[in-house]
Amino acid sequence: MHLPELRDDTQPQYERLLQAYLSSELRLVNSGLPQSRVSLAELSSQVQPQIPCADGSQQMVKRSELEYLSSLLDASDRQSLMLPILIEIAGDQSGAVVICPGSAEQKVVSSVLGMHVEYERPGQMRIYKPQLALLRRKLKTTTQYMFSTRTGD
Secondary structure (H helix, E strand, C coil), rough: CCCCCCCCHHHHHHHHHHHHHHHHHHHHHHCEEEEECEEEEEEHHHCCCCEEEECCCHHHHHHHHHHHHHHCCCCCHHHHHHEEEEEEECCCEEEEEEEECCCHHHHHHHHHCCCCCCCEEEEEEEHHHHHHHHHHHHCCEEEEEEEEEECCC
16 A cells, blocks of 8 residues: 655645644633733722723632732732733643743742742743642632743743
């Protein structure tokens, strides 16, 4: 039995098609991401704390989580901590990357996990599945997943 040989240009074409499909699917999965992030201080002052999402919906935030976060930070960090804290999940990783543009996020993640968490690279801290589970258990409404196709650099 003779199998036809695949042309060399078939693989790149397939990869482009797959990438286009995944990009489309990821747009759908990530449609609930925040339209804009809101400071802890601002959310704490709202009667019904909520964050506007890109799809037009509102993400409700538990006041108990806001109070917990406030107890971990000083007044300056309450102004600079932007919520929700974004957690990037990529398909090839055993953990997740917490997006942390400022030091307030690092303080929060380190406090919640009970251990100092270092930056993997500027603006990003890597945490692993057990740490991710703990972080999400304590901060269910003030953290949010962001899915990507990014691979380990």
